[in-house]
Amino acid sequence: xYDEIDQKIIAILQKDSRVSNIEIAKxxxxxxxxxxxxLLKLLQRGVIKRFTIELNPAYLGYNTIAFIGINTHxxxxxxxxxxxxxxxxxxxxxxxxxxxxxxxxxxxxDGIHLGEIVEKIEELEGVLEVMPSIIQETHKQx
Numbered sequence: 001x002y003d004e005i006d007q008k009i010i011a012i013l014q015k016d017s018r019v020s021n022i023e024i025a026k027x028x029x030x031x032x033x034x035x036x037x038x039l040l041k042l043l044q045r046g047v048i049k050r051f052t053i054e055l056n057p058a059y060l061g062y063n064t065i066a067f068i069g070i071n072t073h074x075x076x077x078x079x080x081x082x083x084x085x086x087x088x089x090x091x092x093x094x095x096x097x098x099x100x101x102x103x104x105x106x107x108x109x110d111g112i113h114l115g116e117i118v119e120k121i122e123e124l125e126g127v128l129e130v131m132p133s134i135i136q137e138t139h140k141q142x
Contacts, residue, residue, distance in 0.1 A: 001049065005030065009038055009049070014142065017051040054141075062089075062107035064114050068121065069100030069131040076126020077101055083124050089117050098129065 008028045012019055021039065026033045042048045043051050044065065066099055072080045084104060085088050092105035110116035114132065 006033075006038055006042060006047070009035060010042070010141065013048070013051070017053070038039075056120075057107050060107075061109055064108040064109065065135040066106045066114055066132045068104050068106055068118070068133070070102040070104065070105050070121065070127060071129040072101055073114075073126045074129060079123050080126050084121070087117065087120065090132075106132070 005028060007015070009024055010026060012024050021035045023078050025035045028035070057063075070080065070084075081093065081095065081102060081132050084093050084102070089108055090104050091107050092103075094103050095101060096103050103115065106117055108117055111134075114134070118130055119133055121127060
């Protein structure tokens with residue numbers, strides 16, 4: 001069961017996953033043991049998959065971020081996905097319906113580096129179309 005207390009815990013953690021159980025308990029007016037037990041259940045049920053950090057790509061030297069739509073020969077889809085997983089600059093990868101069979105998010109140093117990555121993707125066996133869209137500004141990310 002997912003209730004209002006769980007929602008409050010999740011909302012706090014979405015803003016800062018480093019918040020202690022004690023601090024969460026204070027904010028929602030519950031005991032630390034209640035928070036700990038609820039977090040454990042949320043993890044066990046897969047509601048919370050992991051605790052992580054969000055990095056600023058520019059500080060890591062990635063000044064160009066792009067979403068890339070990729071179409072493949074249907075029989076080569078999984079092979080292309082497997083190859084894309086091995087490219088370090090691919091930070092998000094999903095199969096999808098709609099205009100593109102695969103969507104990925106690329107972190108590149110600059111436009112030249114992005115072009116090199118696009119070429120590498122175009123050369124993968126089974127790739128039919130690669131359509132990059134450079135991100136100018138992110139307005140919301142959760």
